[in-house]
Amino acid sequence: MSYGDVMTSKAPRSARSVERRAEILRATLEVIAERGYRGASLAAVAERVGLTQQGLLHHFPTKEALLVAVMAERDQWDAMPATRLRLDLLDQLVEYNAMRPGIVQTFSALLGESVTEGHPAREFFTERYEAVRANMAQVLRADYGERLPSGLTPERAAPLLVAVMDGLQYQWLLAPESVDMPAAFRDFLTLLGEGPGVSGG
Secondary structure (H helix, E strand, O other), X not given: OOHHHHHHHHHHHHHHHHHHHHHHHHHHHHHHHHHHHHHOXXXXXXHHHOOOHHHHHHHOOOHHHHHHHHHHHHHHHHOXXXXXXXXXXXXXXXXXXXXXXXXXXXXXXXXXXXXXXOXXXXXXXXXXXXXXXXXXXXXXXXXXXXXXXXXXXXXXHHHHHHHHHHHHHHHHHHXXXXXOHHHHHHHHHHHHOOOOOOOOO
């Protein structure tokens, strides 16, 4: 077999592997939506895609690795070009999250666990928050310029905006009947002061 033959034989296998991983991620999202974070076992996902649990581990060595990949994939699906980011669109994102509690539960559970040293999701969330804070600063600068009505710079206000979004998710997951997450986030936007993004402009 020539070098070219080896390369040709490997290419389809690689493509199949990528396709299989994508199929597994879609199935994991479905299982999470149906059964929640705890119910999203490797066995349940493997059954959904017609694999043995050992076969699934070939693509994702641990449940944490699988769930981190799902969160990364979710971020890709939710991603919006920086030029289109606005506060009113963040409001819509909070509304959207309120319709998918399983995914929010998985995100929040992994986030809580990731603060421990050596957790497999720690690097993912550390890098994610760096990017999210930078994006939120952009959003705030687009609406308010270099200073918010409070006098804070966008960079100083960005971590507070992110903290409110994620903190509301925890409260909503624990008491969905008591905490209206989208309404609470809109209330927070009014605290930032009047701006074109807040009013949807």
